[in-house]
Amino acid sequence: MDQAKVLHQAYEVSAQWFDQVSLSPLGNGHIHHTFLLTSSQHRAHFVLQRVSENVFPNPYLVQRQTRRIIDHLLKNEEFSRRYRVPKLQPCKNDEFHYVAESGFWRVWQYLDNTQVLESLEVPAQITLTARAFADYQRVLTDLPGESLVETIEGFLQLDFYLQHFSLVAENLPRDLRNSVARLRKRDLGFSEFNAYVHADCKVNNLLFNVQATRVAAVIDLDTTMYGHWAWDFGDLVRSIAFSRGRVDLYDYQNAAKGFLQGLQKPVTEQMVQEMAKVPGYIAGMLGLRFLTDHLMGDVYFRVSESGQNLQRAREQFALMQQFDDNQKHMKDIVKGLSENLAKQFY
Numbered sequence: 536m537d538q539a540k541v542l543h544q545a546y547e548v549s550a551q552w553f554d555q556v557s558l559s560p561l562g563n564g565h566i567h568h569t570f571l572l573t574s575s576q577h578r579a580h581f582v583l584q585r586v587s588e589n590v591f592p593n594p595y596l597v598q599r600q601t602r603r604i605i606d607h608l609l610k611n612e613e614f615s616r617r618y619r620v621p622k623l624q625p626c627k628n629d630e631f632h633y634v635a636e637s638g639f640w641r642v643w644q645y646l647d648n649t650q651v652l653e654s655l656e657v658p659a660q661i662t663l664t665a666r667a668f669a670d671y672q673r674v675l676t677d678l679p680g681e682s683l684v685e686t687i688e689g690f691l692q693l694d695f696y697l698q699h700f701s702l703v704a705e706n707l708p709r710d711l712r713n714s715v716a717r718l719r720k721r722d723l724g725f726s727e728f729n730a731y732v733h734a735d736c737k738v739n740n741l742l743f744n745v746q747a748t749r750v751a752a753v754i755d756l757d758t759t760m761y762g763h764w765a766w767d768f769g770d771l772v773r774s775i776a777f778s779r780g781r782v783d784l785y786d787y788q789n790a791a792k793g794f795l796q797g798l799q800k801p802v803t804e805q806m807v808q809e810m811a812k813v814p815g816y817i818a819g820m821l822g823l824r825f826l827t828d829h830l831m832g833d834v835y836f837r838v839s840e841s842g843q844n845l846q847r848a849r850e851q852f853a854l855m856q857q858f859d860d861n862q863k864h865m866k867d868i869v870k871g872l873s874e875n876l877a878k879q880f881y
Contacts, residue, residue: 541568544637545583551626551633552642558583562651562739566590566837572642580645581624585638586757590687590835594639597686597757598632604756607678614674618667619646619742619752649742649751654778660747661775661786662793667750668736668767669797675731675759683731685760691734691770692726693718693820700823703830711826714852717859718819724809725816730764736771738778765806768794769813773821773854776814782857787814788868795869795876802873811865815858822851 542558545568549556555575561582562569572581586594601623608620623631624642632641655661689695697719707715733740735758742752772790776782791810795802828835829844836844858865 541585541637542570544635545570545585545640548585548633548635548637548640549583549642551628551640552581552583552624553577571645580647582643582645583640584643585640588638591757593686594632596684598639598641600683600686600759601756602631603678603680603683604675604759608671608674611674614670617670618750619649621646621752621754621756646742646752648745650745650747651739652741652743652747653739655738655775655786657747658785658789660743661789662796663750664738664741665768665771665790665793666797667741667753667793668733668771669794671733671753672730672764672767673798678731683760685762686757690758690760691762691766691817691820693721693816693823694726696820696823696827700827700830703827705830711848711852714819714822714855715826717855718823721816721819725763725765725769725813727763728761730762731759732762732764732767734758734760734762734766734770736767737774738771764798765809765813766817768810769817772814773818773851773858776818776854776857777850782814782854782861784861784864784868787861787865788872791865791869792872795872802869802876807866807869807873810869811862814865815855815862818851818858819855822848822855825851 538560545558546556549558549572553572553574553576557573558570560569561571566587568585570583572583574581586597588594591597605620605622608614622644624644625631626633626642632639634640652660655664700715704715733753733756735755740753740755741750742754743749744751768790771794772787775786775790779786825836825844826848829842829848833844838844
């Protein structure tokens with residue numbers, strides 16, 4: 536959709552929260568439309584967001600589960616001491632969302648003195664990032680009430696994406712045919728659901744303090760659902776490698792160290808195998824999703840030009856191959872870390 540039109544809609548909807556505002560685009564996500572909202576009335580910043588109903592067909596479910604998660608995080612003293620928890624801002628009628636012809640909108644309270652990092656330049660930042668996502672996963676273990684359900688059908692489930700791809704696959708170039716063939720041969724060992732996961736573990740889904748020396752908050756909670764614990768680790772490692780343009784084993788070591796610190800449990804042989812296999816699994820699956828979306832006409836991921844999702848697919852498939860080539864080294868790294876952590880904690 537035309538950005539000017541979306542901005543006009545955002546100004547119209549913002550009146551449900553505040554009388555005088557200024558808006559500017561915020562972030563570079565592929566899914567939601569997000570704006571920095573400055574309220575003259577409150578002399579404060581907020582974040583206005585339109586939930587993508589192409590991606591989240593039931594935004595009411597997303598909102599309901601997100602509010603449950605926020606409440607739980609706020610009640611956990613350990614987590615709320617270590618991290619700030621994002622909060623939703625009620626509109627004038629005291630609801631936490633507003634539905635207009637243009638879509639489902641909500642406003643987040645802005646967490647000042649924070650920043651989003653698009654890449655991790657210092658090794659310690661990688662460890663802190665991994666620790667934050669693992670802390671988030673661990674704290675949700677005792678979330679009360681009914682189980683969270685998937686907000687996106689089949690999310691991060693390779694067999695689901697392979698089925699969808701088969702409906703649109705035709706006349707693929709050889710390199711892409713070979714990549715998809717490798718995916719089909721993979722061990723689908725991450726289909727067991729055993730943990731609540733963030734399910735979108737990229738560095739720009741965290742806020743750091745202004746010095747970039749501490750994670751201030753975990754954000755973008757919409758995809759949190761029941762899934763396989765290793766998905767979060769795999770997606771984080773994949774995203775770091777993508778920002779580098781290659782797989783770096785030192786980056787992997789720092790990410791594994793932080794994630795294991797956050798999980799705070801003994802490392803089994805199965806966990807060692809999963810932590811080595813999951814980055815390639817996630818990279819290949821994301822490549823397949825980009826490829827499928829390209830073939831469907833770019834209906835899911837936002838693009839700035841035709842062919843962008845095709846290029847994204849090739850980049851992820853290349854990462855998949857690099858991760859697969861380094862599996863033995865990654866297993867050795869996790870084994871070494873687990874031994875050191877065992878000496879410290881157990």
